[in-house]
Amino acid sequence: MPEPSVLLLVGAGHAHLHLLAEAGSLRAAGHDVHLLAPATFAYSGVASATAAGALPPGSGTLDVAGLAGRTGVRHHVARLVSVDLPGHRVLTSDGVWLAWDVLSVNIGSVASADGLVVDPDVLRVKPLEQLAALAERVREAAPRGARVTVVGGGPSGLELAGHLSVLPGVASVLLLEAGPVVGGALPQGARRRVRRLLADRAVVVRTGVAVTEVRCGHVLTRDGEVLDHDVVVLATGLVAPPLVAATGLGGPQGVPVRATLQHRDHDEVYAAGDCADFLPGRLPRIGVHGVRQGPVLLASLLARSQGEALPAYRPQRHALQVLDLGGGAGLAARGRWWWQGASALRLKRVIDRRWLAAYRP
Ligand SMILES: Cc1cc2nc3c(=O)[nH]c(=O)nc-3n(C[C@H](O)[C@H](O)[C@H](O)COP(=O)(O)OP(=O)(O)OC[C@H]3O[C@@H](n4cnc5c(N)ncnc54)[C@H](O)[C@@H]3O)c2cc1C
Incomplete structure (x- = not known):
């Protein structure tokens, strides 16, 4: 039986939440899954509403520690501060070095x-x-x-x-x-x-x-x-966190990744969501890309353990965007199509509730 390879997920962004939920299949494919991230995740879809008190505080909070616990992922509750790429290890904010065989970064934007x-x-x-x-x-x-x-x-x-x-x-x-x-x-x-x-x-x-x-x-x-x-x-x-350049993972635009979400120069390093600089074509910093990259990242990690060809992320040309403008007003837009009204906001609430429910017990 070969040694399981250590898969270290840094940040519990949208793509990594999907991997946490699917940790069982990663383990079955030979990955020993570790997570370095804060204990909770804040969902941006309801952020304006909760910040302004239109929704109760915590409406968009996910219990990352609970999810990791339920799916058997070893969770180090801290933040990334430094990366030793040649040594295959990262330094955490509480002073611990964590080793990895495969590293995936999903730390969002600022x-x-x-x-x-x-x-x-x-x-x-x-x-x-x-x-x-x-x-x-x-x-x-x-x-x-x-x-x-x-x-x-x-x-x-x-x-x-x-x-x-x-x-x-x-x-x-x-x-x-x-x-x-x-x-x-x-x-x-x-x-x-x-x-x-x-x-x-x-x-x-x-x-x-x-x-x-x-x-x-x-x-x-x-x-x-x-x-x-x-x-x-x-x-x-929104821009990639300055940490990306400071750690040597990338530059001001983020971690440079190919269509496979692998680092331009390191096959064993992945990045997804806002912190990634998608080299085939720059992507807007919206949550939908992080969400849609989750299944691609999962398929890639499963394929690499079988020595199979890795899938590529193909972004939609136009993504649906729904703005919550307060007072019950929403505005939905996709490409040149748009509509404004209470029904747009209702649609947004349904999409947001469904997405959040997928990661709650
Ligand atoms: C007010 C507001 C409203 C928005 N509304 C929408 C919307 O309705 N729809 C939409 O598509 N997009 C929206 N966006 C954009 C959306 O927030 C981002 O595109 C999306 O969050 C990016 O997802 P991500 O998974 O890359 O990162 P994030 O969702 O930011 O997740 C990254 C995670 O990594 C963690 N992290 C950060 N640094 C470290 C570190 N050093 N070590 C470990 N973990 C770390 C963070 O705590 C966070 O939990 C909105 C943005 C804002 C500011």
């Missing part, structure tokens, strides 16, 4: 602060655990009513501006975007509809505003304008 000066206490959309403090910050600024600024008009900035506009205790919402439009990836009609919805709720949307400094009490623009607020959220897009 809010981009590229070219910005940002106070350390400023809320960022990621990590999501930080964003969860939003409603609390608004409450602290009440009773006079909080003036809130959202920096960045992408999907998460739009969701947050929408939720904040109906949150009690918020006096005003200002949404700042450097580009010419908000929701740049949405079809034109959908963009117009979101602008109208935000305008109806008295959200002030300003485009073409290049922010250079994000401070706890104000933002500074390139034109020298100072805009005051009580609470600010940085929603300037």
Whole structure:
């Protein structure tokens, strides 16, 4: 009987949650499965709603330690801090070296602060655990009513501006975007509809505003304008964690992977989700890729233990995206097709509930 090969999963992102659930088949194929990750996972699909108090706290929390326990995966509850690629080992945040034969990395992304000066206490959309403090910050600024600024008009900035506009205790919402439009990836009609919805709720949307400094009490623009607020959220897009470059696993775009999700230079290293730089064509940082890469990663790990050809990840050209704009309003878009209304949000809640239920006891 050959020695089982040690498969070390770093981060319990979407793709790795699938591997945890399927750990039995990995073990049967000769993998000794280990996980290095925090004890819980926060799901972004409901993050804006929970941050603004529209859904109860914990609605998007998964018990990773419980899942690993149920499926017999050895879970080291800590974070990755360093990688020794030639030595096939990683260093954990509690000072332990873990060895591996096959390494897979799924550690997500962080809010981009590229070219910005940002106070350390400023809320960022990621990590999501930080964003969860939003409603609390608004409450602290009440009773006079909080003036809130959202920096960045992408999907998460739009969701947050929408939720904040109906949150009690918020006096005003200002949404700042450097580009010419908000929701740049949405079809034109959908963009117009979101602008109208935000305008109806008295959200002030300003485009073409290049922010250079994000401070706890104000933002500074390139034109020298100072805009005051009580609470600010940085929603300037998602980038690979700086840890990827610091550990030598990749660069600022993430861990470079081929279509097989294997590292460009190391067959025994995989990466999935937002932390991966998918070399066949850059992917938007949306959860759907992490979700769909899970089964490909699983098939690859099973195939490699049998010496079979490895499958490739083929991204969909257009993925369904549903924004939760607060106050019961949703907006669904896929390619040039879109619709806005309560039914879009109901669809989102069904998709989110089903996905979360797959990893709960
Ligand atoms: C407010 C908001 C709303 C969003 N809504 C949607 C949406 O509705 N639909 C959609 O498709 N996308 C959405 N996104 C984008 C989505 O969050 C990401 O694309 C998705 O989470 C990426 O999945 P992932 O599996 O790569 O990483 P993640 O889901 O971020 O998971 C990575 C995991 O790795 C862990 N980790 C991080 N660092 C380490 C470390 N050093 N060591 C060990 N573990 C580590 C983290 O704790 C985390 O649990 C949203 C983003 C934001 C900010």
